[in-house]
Amino acid sequence: MSFAPVKPAVHHPPLKVADDTWLIQQMQEAAIGPLFIYLHSLVIKGPEPIIVDTGTPANREQWLKDVFSIVDPGDVRWIFLSHDDVDHAGNLAPVMEACPNATLVVTWFLTERHGCDFHFPLDRMRWVNDGDSWRAGDRTLTAITPPLFDSPVTRGLYDDRTGVYWAVDTFATPLPGPMNDISELDAAQWKGGLELFNCMNSPWFKLLDADKFERHVDRVQKLDIEVIAACHTPVIRRPQISQAFDTIRKLPSLEPPPQPGQVDLEALMHAVATGQQYVWEPPAPVN
Ligand SMILES: [Fe+2]
Ligand SMILES: [Fe+2]
Known part of the structure; x- marks a missing residue:
């Protein structure tokens, strides 16, 4: 019996979501029902192209094809890794090998945690802390901890040129099928999906001081965000952004959802x- 991950049966091609900015898409079916989860990453073009997260091993061949249909490997200048979960770091080694001119942007603690799976080249890295910015050609990129996360090293990424914020695992929601924009999903279904997925993925929500959490969420919402892109959701644009934040803010008042046994x-x-x-x-x- 092979334990290799199953390749996705359906290819969802890259989707342009803002100037210079493409989602690299993958969709995975949930085991427990007719629900689907996106596993996105991002490519930002420009004078200094950036790959944001690196997809999954299950989709490796197609992920590399999709990314390099948008940007030439030799032109990639930055690879930003939000955290060390396999759906975000799944193709780190092949993409670092393919892109010899790319600098890997991570936190110091990520290199310590993930050193058992990847040999980090010190001379090809930039370490960022929460709130740190750096210049990437025609834009300034800032690493900002998202409202919710499932790894201590998680950092989101804000692009001041387009107003795109990569929210990593925050705003994740299960879907009945593929869609290009969250406005295509029924509003009640979206609210329920946001509550369910984000409670499960950040189970510490029950330990939160609600006032402190409000201030933590404020810090992200005060960014001038045009488009939220994230790993496990269709893009969320201006008309829906305040609703997404409102739902997340109320998490501390919810009860942990039941889970299958x-x-x-x-x-x-x-x-x-x-x-x-x-x-x-x-x-x-x-x-
Ligand atoms: Fe994660
Ligand atoms: Fe994730």
């Missing part, structure tokens, strides 16, 4: 064995 795994296996579609039904809340 062994009984549900057995039901899933039975459905697979009998050729049926499995849809997980969360247990009713106990009053």
